[in-house]
Amino acid sequence: xxxxxxxxxxxxxxxxxxxxxxxxxxxxxxxxxxxxxxxxxxxxxxxxxxxxxxxxxxxxxxxxxxxxxxxxxxxxxxxxxxxxxxxxxxxxxxxxxxxxxxxxxxxxxxxxxxxxxxxxxxxxxxxxxxxxxxxxx
Numbered sequence: 001x002x003x004x005x006x007x008x009x010x011x012x013x014x015x016x017x018x019x020x021x022x023x024x025x026x027x028x029x030x031x032x033x034x035x036x037x038x039x040x041x042x043x044x045x046x047x048x049x050x051x052x053x054x055x056x057x058x059x060x061x062x063x064x065x066x067x068x069x070x071x072x073x074x075x076x077x078x079x080x081x082x083x084x085x086x087x088x089x090x091x092x093x094x095x096x097x098x099x100x101x102x103x104x105x106x107x108x109x110x111x112x113x114x115x116x117x118x119x120x121x122x123x124x125x126x127x128x129x130x131x132x133x134x135x136x137x
Contacts, residue, residue, distance in 0.1 A: 005075040009090050012109030013076050020067040023060055031057045 008016070031053055038050035079090040087093055087108070094105045 004073065006070050006073050007075050007077060007089050009079055009109045010076055011107075012089075013071070013074055015109065016067055016071055016074075020064065020071065023064050023067070027060050028057075031060060 034053035035050065035057065038044075038047055038053050041047055041049065044050050077089045082088055082090040089108055092105055092107050094103055096103050
């Protein structure tokens with residue numbers, strides 16, 4: 001069975017590629033260093049730092065695997081060809097949060113049905129800085 005395409009804007013694609021590069025180049029080295037330092041402390045059976053570093057390593061590797069699969073099946077849309085009469089990839093959407101009494105604008109940069117789609121698929125364009133736009137979607 002063929003994997004479903006992950007539709008992204010170029011901007012969304014770039015964001016995922018940058019995250020993957022950071023995980024592979026920076027985060028892997030950081031966690032390897034944490035594991036090395038924890039091993040040097042001796043007994044691993046009661047070493048909380050070692051357990052935490054191994055958990056972090058597992059999370060990083062899972063995210064790398066998820067991103068590689070997402071990018072393998074990515075389909076980039078040409079933003080100039082988007083139907084602006086519908087909410088779609090590349091569109092800017094204004095939402096009103098009645099609880100916070102504020103209007104926010106988001107740009108939809110991708111549709112990804114994985115474990116962490118929400119914060120990756122929307123990019124805040126305007127609204128009060130430092131607020132959590134997830135409530136408004």
